[in-house]
Amino acid sequence: MGPGGACWRGGGAGARRWLSSRASAPRVCVVGSGPAGFYTAQHLLKHHDLAQVDIYEKLPVPFGLVRFGVAPDHPEVKSYGAEDNRILGIPGENLPGVYSARAFVGWYNGLPENRDLNPDLSCETALILGHGNVALDIARILLSPLDLLRKTDITDCSLAALACSKVKRVWLAGRRGPLQVAFTIKELREMINLPGTQPVLNPADFTGLENAVKDAPRPRKRLTELMIKTALQKPGEMAAQAAAARQWGLKFQRSPQEVLPTADGRRARGVRMALTRLEGSGESAKAIPTGDVEELECGLVLSSIGYRSLPLDPAVPFDTQRGIIPNSMGRVEGAPGLYCSGWVKRGPTGVIITTMNDSFDTAQSVLEDLRGGMLDVSVSREGFGAVGSILRSRGVRPVSFSDWEKIDAAEVARGKAAGKPREKIVDPQEMLQLIGH
Template sequence: MGSSCGRVCWEWGSRLRRLTGFSRLLSTAALAPQICIVGSGPAGFYTAQHLLKHHRLAQVDIYEKLPVPFGLVRFGVAPDHPEVKSYGAEDNRILGIPGENLSGVYSARAFVGWYNGLPENRDLKPDLSSETAVVMGQGNVALDVARVLLSPLDILRKTDITEGSLAAIACSKVKRVWLVGRRGPLQVAFTIKELREMINLPGTRPLLDPADFTGLGDVIKDVPRPRKRLTELMVKSALEKPGEREASRWASATKEWGLKFRCSPLEVLPTADGKQARGIRMAVTRLEGSGESARAVPTGEVEELECGLILSSIGYRSLPLDASVPFDPKLGIIPNSLGRVQGAPGLYCSGWVKRGPTGVIITTMNDSFDTAQSVLEDLQSGLLKLSNSKEGFKSVRSILHSRGVHPVTFSDWEKIDAAEVARGKLAGKPREKLVDPREMLQLIGH
């Protein structure tokens, strides 16, 4: 994928920052546009791919703040799901409740970054000494972290999970994970593949309250097929007697996970010394409306769960790039029309910073192609005026040189890649990721 993108530079240490799929058009000569893409995640690469495929003279430079490419394709998805590594944004939404900063409370984004080797999260050291963990959220990321916490070590050892994370999970005391949602079974955000994988996870059994699913069979008759199939699987697991093989597996399971509905977080409860989380207090809710538009309304009742590990998985959000770039802090996106940044000719965006933190890899691919098409149309119509006064990468290279910054090139990345694969082979894994940028730079002689 990288070799198709012309000259590629993973920039480390300068003022340029990564924001998935953000691009500005630069030019050096008529009909030969130079395009700068900031961010080497899937949105950035797919945008580059479409531009290069449909404009034979285009030159694309990709800039990345880390010494390694691919963004949350590399860092954002569970290591046992290499086939769906896909999407990301730079920050996470917070719970906004008292006690959120206590030890034992982490964002799912940081936890995922920890076991995937994201440099900024390599020193997270999550406390896994509690038997019960709570994940606030019921999306695929929530299922990912629950599955990693509960998976047999033999499964995790065959993935590219980091060595330090694997060692910590090997000593983990976590035996039970609750996935908590504000709304009900018809509003869960995970997909059927991930749910089926959790139900079939070796050594674990699901905890599904039959009362949550009674009567749903009639309610879902007219809902879209993916939601219907997903709900049917939950109903079957909660209400139907399991087969002999499944019943035997569940009976011998030493770990368990469950779905808890209609609960909204109110407060993280501290230990006696006020330093550590010991549980979470939640408002019991009821639903107003139905389907995707249903709202969770507090009933006045509260419920408490004892737990020493709390992971917040209620969504990701993008961050503003620079004061000169329009940004909607409420929606967490750059205001745009089909990828064209409002009020900034020549500036485009794609991925989650364009549409918000929704979708998976195919969504990002199509979204990025649409942005690239907007660039191509603006080139063809003459809306984008190409100019000899802008030197593209040549100018950026001079700025980096003047600041003493030595960019990591794509060939440098290939050396890092080869070293990670070689280390992984020794451990029987697809790769052993380097997690310290300094070690990466030393490896390539920077």
């Protein structure tokens, strides 16, 4: 499980937790040190004086996608989890030049598994498929002035690649219309005001929408009004657009049909898009192909259509269609004593506040079941004492939190020397050598 979820016996956050107890001292094991795991552990410890919680993480560093998830210039909102991405399911999506948002974000954030992605940024036009905050994050990173990125904890290799990037135009395409975009006004405003970059929105896409959003919830109304205002502005009216060498824009009601190869078949040269019409309105509107198509030329394609969780273990129930563990208030269906939280509980939606509240709800279910005698806490288990013995018998040396603090100090020191908050170590072997493993 990624940091976006956890699942356990006697606990629940998006990894696995087994709870045992000496009648009054429940022992909880959390697998996954992302926000879902930490917030559930926090709630349990706060509301059960005798609870003991062990948190396990597959990497040598904690915090999951709080560390690796969103953009390096947004340290206050890093909060995306789940271990896989949704595939497009169209011809050509495996061509060189096509990347998942998850891999691309992992690359510039220093996620070890993505450190060798080496995306080709030699084209002038990039297409991002998706209208969410992650899509805007990627567009912003591709177009941001280097001076802004140098002050963040973006990895050195990513910064070097972006310094050589030829990308100067980014399109963000979605299947539905302006009233269905999933990004928020803060991220949109930041993109609109990005220095040296001009937003390109077609006024025709917003015809009649001012009336349509009159009775919409305030966040949706404000977001739509900002898009309309931006679409109607003349080039150069905003300070950020002065002498803009770069552009970005939103394309609506376009669904990808095929990634088109170059003549030699070696890489992507564009995407064929089906034009759609909307059936229904608001959040439930569906995109229906009209039969018309268009081709958009681009050498870089980034799929940002959502993340998905993966099955944890054959013994743990999993809904492959929805990408979640079937549950009721975090209680895993058909598995008494097993709980889940985060994206593996509810699907890949929301940011850190959503995950926090969701994790508290799951922890509350655990506490209620403890108090109601629903959990078998009659057998005492050793927790990490037993796990540590198993690891030693297999020749595995776990990384402790104090070991992590050494890695943390080294990263901060390297960052300070470079004028950054930190310089992330992206090679797990280097992390282990640093702590003497």
